[in-house]
Amino acid sequence: MKYAVLDEDNRIVNLVAAKPEYASGQGWIEAGAGQYGDRWDGAKFIPFRDEALSEIAAIRWSKTQFFAYDDVIAYAEPAMGPVMGKIRILEELDATGPVKFKLNATTWRDMTLSDLKAYGLAIDAFMQPFYDYEAVLAGQIEAAASFEVVNAIDLMSGWPA
Known part of the structure; x- marks a missing residue:
């Protein structure tokens, strides 16, 4: 499964393949279709393009x-x-x-x-x-x-x- 590592602005800075029990211990979030630069709003990832267009x-x-x-x-x-x-x-x-x-x-x-x-x-x-x-x-x-x-x-x- 792919997990997202977030920076202080809640943007994906790394995508990691890991077992769920390890990822949860690291505070990583399940990435789904998230890409580098997408922002986590607490419920879902907002693609970086959508945010710039808004x-x-x-x-x-x-x-x-x-x-x-x-x-x-x-x-x-x-x-x-x-x-x-x-x-x-x-x-x-x-x-x-x-x-x-x-x-x-x-x-x-x-x-x-x-x-x-x-x-x-x-x-x-x-x-x-x-x-x-x-x-x-x-x-x-x-x-x-x-x-x-x-x-x-x-x-x-x-x-x-």
């Missing part, structure tokens, strides 16, 4: 929450769903507005259907480069053959400004 998604998400629009710092990704919903409703009602729309926690605007479409397009133009860069990093992570290669990928720099 990290870049979180970075992208944090960078796309707000952007400069109409002289304010406005919601970006959080507003996309509501903007698209309001556009669809106005189009279904064959209405042009204006409607009250919240650009951030304290800023409201009277917006016509055209204004909402312009806001939606501005959000998309702002966010797409972040998604594009996340896709580049995800491709590098997926192609990595080892924990060391994933660990060498700089997840923090290179993002759009």
Whole structure:
């Protein structure tokens, strides 16, 4: 049976074939399909690629929450769903507005259907480069053959400004 030897961060640093009674005395954990670099979360191994992919998604998400629009710092990704919903409703009602729309926690605007479409397009133009860069990093992570290669990928720099 294969057992995992973990470092202080609960990552696999060695895989050992051993008898269960010996492995349990060493504090090793049954490895199953675990690979070098996978992290033990107390219940299962999390593949090193999955953790890196989650990290870049979180970075992208944090960078796309707000952007400069109409002289304010406005919601970006959080507003996309509501903007698209309001556009669809106005189009279904064959209405042009204006409607009250919240650009951030304290800023409201009277917006016509055209204004909402312009806001939606501005959000998309702002966010797409972040998604594009996340896709580049995800491709590098997926192609990595080892924990060391994933660990060498700089997840923090290179993002759009």
